[in-house]
Amino acid sequence: MERLKPILDAIPPVDRRLETEIRAHLDNLTKPVGSLGTLEDLAASYCLITGTVTPKLGKKRIVTFAGDHGVAAEGVSAYPSEVTPQMVYNMISGGAAINVLAKHIGVDLQVVDIGVADPLEGASGLIRRKVKSGTDNMSSGPAMSEEEAIQAIRVGVDLANAAAEDGITLLGTGDMGIGNTTPSSALCASLIPCSVAEVTGRGTGIDDDRLEHKITVIERSLEVNSHLLSDPFSTLAAVGGLEIAGICGLILGAAGRRLPVVVDGFISSAAALAAMRLSEPVRDYLFFSHCSAEAGHRIFYERLGLRPILDLDMRLGEGTGAALAMNVIEAGVKIYNEMATFDSAGVSGKE
């Protein structure tokens, strides 16, 4: 925890005093007060995050972190681990869902190898920041050492800083890693906290038997590592993942730059949870894009009192939910910036 202090100390709380002026502007636009609902809330949050009543929109970027999981050896996923590098190659050639959606929404995509077991030879266009060739099997010990977790967090912070310097104004998270709903559920169970069964789902599509086995594996992982679950950082190291720590770092780094972050699905939410537990003010910098069909995600939102923007039964990750939600967030900011006021348009007010 101590070694994260400079990163955490850089995160300012948002200045809520701006809210009155922001809401007054929204109420003066040619529509009944509050009638654009969530779009107005998104615009207000965007203003608060960026600390202005005259928000600007610029370029968007999604950073998708790929990593492997030692715990996949326990048979917790419907797919073999070889799919992680295969999907990385697929993303680099533009054939994955996130490529299609990023292009559709007009988002720049970065794919980062932060911990894929495969060397990914010849993968051009990949950002190579491998901390370790996959985590260790958390069901028999910690997934990462604290040193490795710090390194993975720093990769995320670096990429957030690079985004801020590149003029990105909306940053999205994404993940790829066979087996990664398993550490995500472990993190949720430990950090919400709640029972493992509540936050464990079918991931890419396992049957009842394997789901029961997955719950047992997560429970064992939490037990084996129980002495390491005393604070959110060591919990992230013990039962997290390299891509999850990378996303956590991206979020922390973005908040330090007052850069709004759009959190993708269940895996990204587990990373966001770790970030929020590490630093209270982080929460105000986050947009939660969608509610995943992965069972634990609804519990996550309920327990944290958060409401996602979209609910489209998606459960793919990669940043796909973040991409779609970015369009809605930008719609809100444009409403704020571009609509006429009652005065300017000569429209009568409420009777």
Place this chain on the structure above:
Amino acid sequence: MERLKPILDAIPPVDRRLETEIRAHLDNLTKPVGSLGTLEDLAASYCLITGTVTPKLGKKRIVTFAGDHGVAAEGVSAYPSEVTPQMVYNMISGGAAINVLAKHIGVDLQVVDIGVADPLEGASGLIRRKVKSGTDNMSSGPAMSEEEAIQAIRVGVDLANAAAEDGITLLGTGDMGIGNTTPSSALCASLIPCSVAEVTGRGTGIDDDRLEHKITVIERSLEVNSHLLSDPFSTLAAVGGLEIAGICGLILGAAGRRLPVVVDGFISSAAALAAMRLSEPVRDYLFFSHCSAEAGHRIFYERLGLRPILDLDMRLGEGTGAALAMNVIEAGVKIYNEMATFDSAGVSGKE
């Protein structure tokens, strides 16, 4: 009803036999089966509507119909009727919410005077198809004659045909008309059917007293016109609105051209309900964009067994929900068209 026969007879049922091939293609894309949830369903619907397994995307258009309501004289709205023409001018000058969102999503916008009381002099860019200068007060007799309702429906059919000829591939509905939640609730109560109180809400923002008054006015309207509520067409004429009949016509005309229609909020849903009651196959051509914060809309969806794409607490109309949903529908079609398959990308399948 008889006079609508040519319009209704032109609507073909969709050919569900294509569904197996559509789903097989979706299942072969590099993602776990079904993991893009609603996006996959939207793509499948788009294919079925257009009758192809190789769907094309083209231009998008929203048609926003404006009309006034005689029943507004009963004090059912928070805003005076003069706001209808004021907002039409605002839309024409680009200052309304729908202008901002249409531009954001890349949608062409048509604003149609189908029944505004004001002559709208000098309003350039407006499509002038005024059937009548506002409806009559439905709380003391029918809102429109059947002849007027037919004319209004034909305006919508004409605009759907024009859209098809202009190469539009996704057509959205929109409305503007002070007082129009009142006839919309009356239509829902009569055509779902259900109690007036269940489907009546605060519209642009009325208080408890006025809400109670609004319910009474709607109940009186249904009573006064009870002899005219025997079929969906005469119901639409008696307790509907000119813009509602126009939207109903747009939907019927679009279905006749196998053109997918994105239904906006509560008012558009009331029009869609009339269209679905007039012709069973119409339902398959519709995408329901969002769940409005207007109280009756959730009941509408529940009773009809429909699920909207978005739920953003919006209650503005104009086509604002349709615009946002169009982006999600296109995302689904692009997923279908542009993603790699397991074979082409060399990705392993489920174990």
